[in-house]
Amino acid sequence: MQYQIHHLPLDKLPPLAMKFSLYCQPDFLAAFASAYQAEVFYLATWNGTEYVACMPVFERKKLGFLTIINPQLYYYHFLSFNMQKSMHPNRIQQRKLDILEAISHYMQKNYHKVLFNLNPEIQDIRGFTWTKMKAIPLYTYLVSLKNINSSHFFVNERNSIHKAEREGVTIAEFINYNEFIRLMKMTNQRQGRELALSEEQHIKLLQDLFNIQAVRQFNALIDNKIIAVFLVLQDHGLDTVYAWQHYTDPAYFNTGVSPFFFNTLFNLLKDDFSTFDLCGANHPAISRYKAALGANLQVFFRIQGNMLTWK
Numbered sequence: 615m616q617y618q619i620h621h622l623p624l625d626k627l628p629p630l631a632m633k634f635s636l637y638c639q640p641d642f643l644a645a646f647a648s649a650y651q652a653e654v655f656y657l658a659t660w661n662g663t664e665y666v667a668c669m670p671v672f673e674r675k676k677l678g679f680l681t682i683i684n685p686q687l688y689y690y691h692f693l694s695f696n697m698q699k700s701m702h703p704n705r706i707q708q709r710k711l712d713i714l715e716a717i718s719h720y721m722q723k724n725y726h727k728v729l730f731n732l733n734p735e736i737q738d739i740r741g742f743t744w745t746k747m748k749a750i751p752l753y754t755y756l757v758s759l760k761n762i763n764s765s766h767f768f769v770n771e772r773n774s775i776h777k778a779e780r781e782g783v784t785i786a787e788f789i790n791y792n793e794f795i796r797l798m799k800m801t802n803q804r805q806g807r808e809l810a811l812s813e814e815q816h817i818k819l820l821q822d823l824f825n826i827q828a829v830r831q832f833n834a835l836i837d838n839k840i841i842a843v844f845l846v847l848q849d850h851g852l853d854t855v856y857a858w859q860h861y862t863d864p865a866y867f868n869t870g871v872s873p874f875f876f877n878t879l880f881n882l883l884k885d886d887f888s889t890f891d892l893c894g895a896n897h898p899a900i901s902r903y904k905a906a907l908g909a910n911l912q913v914f915f916r917i918q919g920n921m922l923t924w925k
């Protein structure tokens with residue numbers, strides 16, 4: 615079966631593709647492309663006149679070489695399929711495999727280098743690896759919000775929640791860019807990490823995402839002082855909320871604010887979403903902490919390659 619890959623601008627997305635996820639939405643993609651000074655397009659796949667798959671890609675050209683990049687704060691390149699539900703499961707599996715091979719061949723023909731994270735729904739990545747792309751397993755934790763119960767947390771986290779209550783920690787939803795930037799800078803300096811965005815670029819990205827109601831800011835306070843901030847991305851298409859950015863003032867680590875924050879958000883959002891993606895479990899300390907919240911481990915894949923490796 616011959617598949618055709620079309621390189622489409624944001625205003626040419628097939629309507630079927632838009633229903634799947636926030637990560638397919640033109641305004642959402644355009645906000646990240648602007649922040650990271652990249653171009654963004656859809657790689658849309660057809661079988662004759664039938665639309666069958668779509669994936670957004672962020673592109674950047676350097677020294678005449680075109681590459682697919684993975685923006686630092688952009689988590690998944692969402693690959694969606696349009697398959698007939700009545701089709702035999704094995705036939706669907708084979709068609710998806712063939713489509714991934716077609717996408718991989720297209721990338722190898724048109725790009726010098728590629729790097730992107732696939733969404734966790736894509737577990738069969740043989741179409742990439744069989745065509746000499748490299749697939750690196752990464753991990754996240756998923757929380758089922760419909761079954762949330764803090765009794766599933768480890769005992770230390772349950773004790774921390776009670777401590778935060780005694781310390782008078784409260785959670786409120788409102789936008790405060792200055793406090794977000796302050797706590798972000800404190801965290802990055804403490805961790806020795808640099809973000810690719812300037813403060814101005816970061817605030818502009820937040821404004822763009824707030825304008826399309828893609829992000830919400832929650833704040834933890836003691837005596838009306840913000841001690842932690844939590845930004846979540848809300849994906850109504852997938853019934854999922856993402857733990858996008860979370861920063862805490864180190865002076866308040868021992869108040870139990872982090873487990874309290876998570877538990878409060880789980881309960882605040884459980885009526886609107888079914889899944890909370892904790893966005894990452896790829897460092898030992900972070901993985902242990904998220905496991906302690908009773909979450910379920912989920913693998914996803916980073917696909918990468920360049921002209922030297924796929925020849």
